[in-house]
Amino acid sequence: MTSNAARRIEQLRTAINEHNYRYYVLDEPSVPDAEYDRLFNELRALEVEHPELVTADSPTQRVGAEALSAFGQVRHEIPMLSLGNAFSDEDLLSFDRGVQSGLGLPSADLFGGGTEVEYSCEPKLDGLAVSLxxxxxxLVRGATRGDGSTGEDISANVRTVRNIPLRLQGEGWPAVLEVRGEVFMPKDGFEALNARAIESGGKTFANPRNAAAGSLRQLDPKITASRPLEFCAYGIGRVEGALPDTHYRLLQALKSWGLPISRELRLAKGVQGCLDYYREIGARRQGLAYDIDGVVFKxxxxxxxxQLGFRARTPHWAIAHKFPAQEELTELLDVEFQVGRTGAVTPVARLKPVQVAGVTVSNATLHNMDEVQRLGLMIGDTVIVRRAGDVIPQVMQVVLERRPAEARAVAIPHSCPVCGSYVERTQLIKRGKGKASVSxxxxxxxxxxxxxQAQLKQAIIHFVSRRAMDIDGLGDKIVEQLVDVxxxxxxxxxYLLTFEQVVVLDGFAELSTRNLLAAIDASKRPSLARFIYALGIPDVGEETAKLLARALGALARIEVALPEVLTWLPDVGLEVAHEIHSFFADDHNRTVIAQLLERGVVLQEExxxxxxxxACATLAELLNKLNIAGIAATGAKNLAxxxxxxxxxxxxxxxxxxLSVTKGLSEKARQALREHFAAPANVVHARAIEAQLREFGMHWQSEKKVLAGLPLAGQTWVLTGTLEAMSRDEGKARLEALGAKVAGSVSAKTHCVVAGPGAGSKLTKASELGVPVLDEQAFLARLAELGA
Incomplete structure (x- = not known):
């Protein structure tokens, strides 16, 4: 009986998947809805009767996952890059010239029309970029684009999108295939969703893009399943297997495997064909079933x-030709000021609400007071508001002829709008030889x-974040509540919070309170690098925090390190060094750090x-770092x-x-040297630097250390592709523990490249430069050999 059920279940799944393909991809449904529903209900009944036959790729499993407490992180092995933008025909012509030049093709001139490049053309959907x-x-995973390098794991949610196949159709697809595309909400589905929200007294969405993004990032997949979302594939990421040789044929292959692609996909010959396509789609834009904000040419x-390759974050071979940003006139009602984590007081325009590109705009950023002055902005002005790239509201211009007589100047507050403290203008200090200029x-x-409170809230939100102290459950709203009360x-x-204090807060019960307190307690043993990053030192990101921890090894050294001493560390410039030194010299910051340690925070990896x-320092380097006018590296070496x-x-x-007979010094340098050390404060400062170099063991007379146990010291390694036995972060940590530096790019100085599945341009570069390459198995064997 079970074998009969298994056969029937397989027949039903095959039939339903075929109907889904014909309906969503080919737009050629072959059965009425009633017949589809009958087949689906029969399959569901059989799976209820035989739960052991249920599989993850069954059509019935699109709404089966439990709600999540938070999204996990997904590291994109091949970054999901942004596209460059063209806002005019000339921008597109310039892009085409760049393509022709990059491919070494003759361009048009007086004697001929040049060689026309073939482009694939499709509308730029206004939704959320995802990876499948x-x-x-x-289908084993779905992820958001995130910052391009790291996204959120939304696997449970993408499974609920009806036109995303859980199993590929046909044959010939690669063993590993990462499909990239856009999840969007059609206009009619958006209107129906908002209509239901109005009827139930719920919150409506401003536009289909916000609705799609909000729906896809629900922690409960059942909510996502109830939303009218669709997916459209536009490219690929990681692949293990053969693929067609053109982008157009690649998308056709995806379509044959059951993945929906744009029905507006076309090929164009040359830039004029692209412009014709752009104008034709633009003319039909309002009649399309979905929102678009431009056209993509590849x-x-x-x-x-x-061959064309990439810039830092965009490809040379693709561009988004955006439709003109929509602009509207409105009134500037007021300018208010917001306070960020570092205390920056930023002006925000409060506008008379106006519809711009389908979105109600009532606020716009003004960046800083220099921007306010550039615009000549006054409260009461009529202004032109634009959604740049159809996304970010901006005040573009003041309509001076409409300025009312009662218009008021915009003034920076003398006191903080949140706490009442004094507001000061920052100074830019440019340090050079013998002087520091201030502007x-x-x-x-x-x-x-x-x-x-504004700075405190943002500081704590940063402190508890995943890459800092990683206190799970302390979201923004909870932090704000803790500060407010x-x-x-x-x-x-x-680290002083008690059960009795937390359980009475909004949104807390006994279990959630215990979970939060447990998470806070679990954060008490951070690595030194995490702790430094969590402190929120200006200009100190994750990598700089790791460098400080690895190089100096202890909080006690980092706290007292002089700026000049810090500059002996790679990639730490004098400005960042001054920020670090100033942070730890601040009495308030020192008090908070002392309290953290007193309240149970125990730093690891010190x-x-x-x-x-x-013994990395030299006397010549010390003299050069004193910034004495006229004495650069060569002069400092001669003097030493x-x-x-x-x-x-x-x-x-x-x-x-x-001094007058000392070789290698100009008369100007001798005079500057004499004047510098004639000032007692400069003598004290130079001696303090030398004393700290001795104390840290960095002085030229300090004992050099043999890098015992660090067999990879001085070597630069690069990780690329996927590591299956460990994460890339773990692989990096293990290499660093062996003394290696792990870089993000391959050069002639790279000692070795570890290439897992999905390795791309870095592997190619390694082959071109003759850099040794290890696969994961060989990498693991090497680690084992080194005892790591």
Missing amino acids: LYQDGV VNNLDDQQ EGSIYRCVGRLSC GLVRSPADL GALHAEFA EAAGSLEGVIALSQDWLS
């Missing part, structure tokens, strides 16, 4: 795409620091100065050789006769 990963033809030949910055900043006045106060930096020590240099600077 198929293994052996079965060089059709995939080998040509490979006014464009940013105004509240000096209230963590006594300002006065339970948290600094990050250290999180230790000695990294062997790479032992002549004097032999810092005390010798100080003495020599005041011995005019000996």
Whole structure:
């Protein structure tokens, strides 16, 4: 009996998948809805009777997942890059000239029309970019684009989108196929969704794009399943297997495997064909069943795409020709000021609500007061508002002839709108040889620091974030509530929260309270690098925090490190070094750090100065870092050789006769040296730098350390593709523990490349440069050999 049921279930699934393909992809339904429903209900009944026969790719499993507490993270092995934009015909012509030049093709001139490039053309859907990963033809993962490198795992939600196949159709698809495309909401579905929301007293969406993005990022997949979402494939990412040689044929192959592609897909010969397509689609834009904000053109030949390559974040072989941004007139009602994590006080335009490109706009960013002055903006003005790229509202221009007599100037507040503290204008300090020039910055900043609730909230949101202290359950709203009720006045106060204090807060019950307190307790053993990043030091991101932790090895060293000493670390410039030093010199910051340690935070992975930096300094480098006018690297080296020590240099600077015969120094440099060390403060500062170099073990007379146990010291490695036995972050950490530097790009100085499945341009570059390449199995064997 079970075998009969299994056969019938397989027949039904095959029939339903075929009907889905004909309906969603070919737009040629072959049975009425009633017949489709009968087949679907029969399949569902059989699966209820035989649950052991249910499979993840069954058509009935689109709404079966439980609600999530949060989305996981997905690292895109091949980044999901943005497209460059063309806003005019000339921009597109310029793009085409760049393509022809990059391919070495003759361009049009007086004697001929040149060679026309073939482009694939399709509308630019206004939705949410997603990645779908198929293994052996079965959908195994869905992810958002995120920041291009890391997205959110929305696998449960993409399974509910009706026209996304859970299993690929036909044959010939690669064993691993990552499909990229757009999830969007058709106009009629959007209107119906909002109509239902109005009837039930719910919240409506501003536009189909917001509706699609909000629907796809629901933690409960059943909500996503209830929304009228559709998917359209526009390209691929990681692939293991053969594919067609043009973009157009690639999309046709995706269509044959059951994936919907744009019905407006066309080929165009040359840039004029692209312009004709752009104008034709633009004329039909309002009549399309979905919103679009432009047209995407891609060089059709995939080998040509490979040859053209990429810029930092955009391909040279594709461009989005955007439709003109819609502009409207409205009134500037007021300018208010918001306060960010670093205290930056930013002006925001409050506008008389106006519809711009289908969206009600009532606020627009003004960036800073320099922008306000550039626009000549006054409160009461009539202004032109534009949605740049159909997304971000901007005040573009003031209509001066409509300025009312009672218009008021926009004034930066003298006190913070949140805490009342003084607002100061930032200064830009440019440090050079012998002097530091100071100019006014464009940013105004509240000096209230963590006594300002706006800064405090943003600081704590950063402190608890996933890549910082990683306290699960402390979302923005909860942080705001904790600050508003006065339970948290600094990050250290999180570690004093009690069950009785939390359980009475909005949204908390006994279980959620215990979970939050457990998560806070679990965060008490961060690595030194995580802790440094969590502190929110200006201009110190994750990589700089890792460098500080790895190089100096202990919080005690980082806290007291002088700016000049910090610049011995790679990629730490003097401006960032001053930010780090100033942060730890601040009494309030030192108090918060002390409280964190007193309240149970125990830093992990602390230790000695990294062997790479032992005795790394030289006297010549120290002299160069003192920024004495006229003394650059060569002069500093000559001076160091002549004097032999810092005390010798100080003495020599005041011995005019000996100094005058010192080789390699100009008269100007000698005078500057004498004046520099004639100032007692400069002598004290130079001696302090030398003393700290000795204390840290970085001084030229310090003991050099043999990089024992660090067999990869001095080597640069690159990871690319997917690692199946571990994450890329883990692979990086293990290499760094062996002394290697892990870089993001391949060069002639790269020692080795580890290439997992899906490796792309980095693997190609390694082959071109003759850099050794290890697959994952060989990499694991190498780690085992080194005892890592």
